[in-house]
Amino acid sequence: DVKVTQSSRYLVKRTGEKVFLECVQDMDHENMFWYRQDPGLGLRLIYFSYDVKMKEKGDIPEGYSVSREKKERFSLILESASTNQTSMYLCASSFLTGVSGNTIYFGEGSWLTVV
Amino acid sequence: AQSVTQLGSHVSVSEGALVLLRCNYSSSVPPYLFWYVQYPNQGLQLLLKYTTGATLVKGINGFEAEFKKSETSFHLTKPSAHMSDAAEYFCAVSRSSSNTGKLIFGQGTTLQVKP
Numbered sequence: 001d002v003k004v005t006q007s008s009r010y011l012v013k014r015t016g017e018k019v020f021l022e023c024v025q026d027m028d029h030e031n032m033f034w035y036r037q038d039p040g041l042g043l044r045l046i047y048f049s050y051d052v053k054m055k056e057k058g059d060i061p062e063g064y065s066v067s068r069e070k071k072e073r074f075s076l077i078l079e080s081a082s083t084n085q086t087s088m089y090l091c092a093s094s095f096l097t098g099v100s101g102n103t104i105y106f107g108e109g110s111w112l113t114v115v
Numbered sequence: 116a117q118s119v120t121q122l123g124s125h126v127s128v129s130e131g132a133l134v135l136l137r138c139n140y141s142s143s144v145p146p147y148l149f150w151y152v153q154y155p156n157q158g159l160q161l162l163l164k165y166t167t168g169a170t171l172v173k174g175i176n177g178f179e180a181e182f183k184k185s186e187t188s189f190h191l192t193k194p195s196a197h198m199s200d201a202a203e204y205f206c207a208v209s210r211s212s213s214n215t216g217k218l219i220f221g222q223g224t225t226l227q228v229k230p
Contacts, residue, residue, distance in 0.1 A: 004158070033217075040124065042205060042220040043159075058217075090158055104218065106151075106158035 003027075004107040006091050012113045019078040021110050023091030030096035032074035033104070034058075034066065037088040046089075049074055050096060081114045088112075117142045117208050121221035129229050134178075134193040136224050138206030141187060147209035148189040149218065150180055154202045162204075165189065176200070201228045 007022040025032065031050050035043040035058075045058030047066040055066050063085060067075045074093075078085055091107040122137040140146055147166050151159040163174025170182040180191045189206060203225050207218040 035220075040222055042119075042222045043207075043218075044220075045217060048217060092159075103161050103164065106160070108156075108158045 004091055004093055004105050006089075006107040006110045008110050009108065010111045010113075012115060013078075013081050015082060015114055017078075017081050017114075019081050019112065019114075021076040021078075021089055021091075021112070023074045023076070023107055024072050025074075025091075025093040025105070026072065027093065027105070028071065029093035029105075030071070031094045031102075031104075032068065033092040033094075034064075034074065034076045035090045035092065036060065037090055037109070043090065046076065078112075081112075083114050086112060086114045117144075117146070117219050119206050119208050119219055119221035121204075121206050121224050123224055124222060125225045125227065127227040127229060128196045130198055131195050134191070134196045134200065134226065136191040136204050136206075136226065138180075138189045138191065138221060139187055140189060140206070140208045142208055148180075148182060149207040149209075150174065150178070150189075150191050151205045151207060151220075152176075152202050153205065153223075159205065162191070196226075196228045198228050198230065201226055 004025045034046040037043050044060050048056045049068045065077045089110045092104045094102045094104045118141045120139045149164045150162040152162050153159045163172045165172045165182045173179045178193045203223050205223050206221040
């Protein structure tokens with residue numbers, strides 16, 4: 001089975017702190033994603049990576065950065081956490097080629113509260 | 116630009132009744148369409164997907180969806196609801212045919228199943 005593992009399920013951080021959310025996948029997927037999930041808004045793409053050291057901004061990249069030094073690991077960084085970044089964060093991965101409509105596999109999510 | 120609209124943020128059915136969750140999309144390219152389910156405190160799991168070919172798609176747990184190009188719809192149905200179907204359901208469309216990893220999600224529909 002594909003496994004996407006998010007290291008922290010629940011975090012509470014203070015405003016202004018630097019926050020790292022870590023994600024690891026074990027299926028040798030090229031694509032990795034970070035989404036943010038908020039009630040009534042569905043999932044919104046923060047950042048996307050299709051290869052090591054490659055990244056693309058998604059729909060809501062402001063206040064976030066990412067790092068992909070190894071193929072299996074994709075980190076989301078909140079440089080200076082703010083209360084409006086309190087949310088559920090979902091990591092996901094998939095194979096690169098999209099001809100057949102590749103399935104995205106999701107981690108279980110990280111609930112971040114910024115106080 | 117692609118977009119997804121799920122009609123109804125909450126749907127309530129009785130156990131054994133028909134489940135119908137509505138999804139309409141807009142896409143400037145032939146769409147790849149997905150339904151995902153999220154159980155409480157978990158990540159998203161793929162229910163089914165439409166890429167090409169047969170417009171009636173069968174998924175896991177007895178769910179199916181029909182792609183109707185003329186109506187730009189991809190509604191999810193299940194003939195008989197079970198209590199275990201209570202969850203949040205997301206419809207999604209691929210942003211492009213070249214890399215279906217980047218999805219646009221609807222706002223989500225919470226399904227309640229009453230005994």
